[in-house]
Amino acid sequence: KNEVEQSPQNLTAQEGEFITINCSYSVGISALHWLQQHPGGGIVSLFMLSSGKKKHGRLIATINIQEKHSSLHITASHPRDSAVYICAVRFPWGGNQFYFGTGTSLTVIP
């Protein structure tokens, strides 16, 4: 069983819509990483967080430690946001590994 669950698996949105991607995990973590993988395969780091909320441009990431849940929000979505969004967590007991969700494939239609 994957210890990191993402939802939804696939998401299609109209340009301009507000998007939320969810990540939940089974036990307490030391860090959570949101990544973006474009169709060409390149992976870009979006956020690294362990508490609270971070914002960068139209992207917002939040984490609720008690509920073991993080969300990635995209405001005013654009077709160039189309990508796979990946959540990865680092558990205190997990050594140096990051455990990855299976990703959310987002398509934004003009």
Add this chain to the structure above:
Amino acid sequence: GAGVSQSPSNKVTEKGKDVELRCDPISGHTALYWYRQRLGQGLEFLIYFQGNSAPDKSGLPSDRFSAERTGESVSTLTIQRTQQEDSAVYLCASSRPGNYEQYFGPGTRLTVT
């Protein structure tokens, strides 16, 4: 500055051959990770290097896989006697001291025929 680079970008090899994949991390990044991503699947951790410490090899799927890193620079991932199930994109990432945020290379797409 330069990002993480990997070579080759694509490699096609025959079953049973050995392959060597290279990763050049960002200068000053002491941590280096190797991952594998099979088609349509998530990232799988393979191995982690941190400075001069012993590497964490817990993700290597078999003894056909090995990796080396010289100090805090280049790393090579070697797959011996390749099998078709080794076909995947192999990704390398590095991070700064005391910071878990990873910077990924473009990957090497390995196809075993």
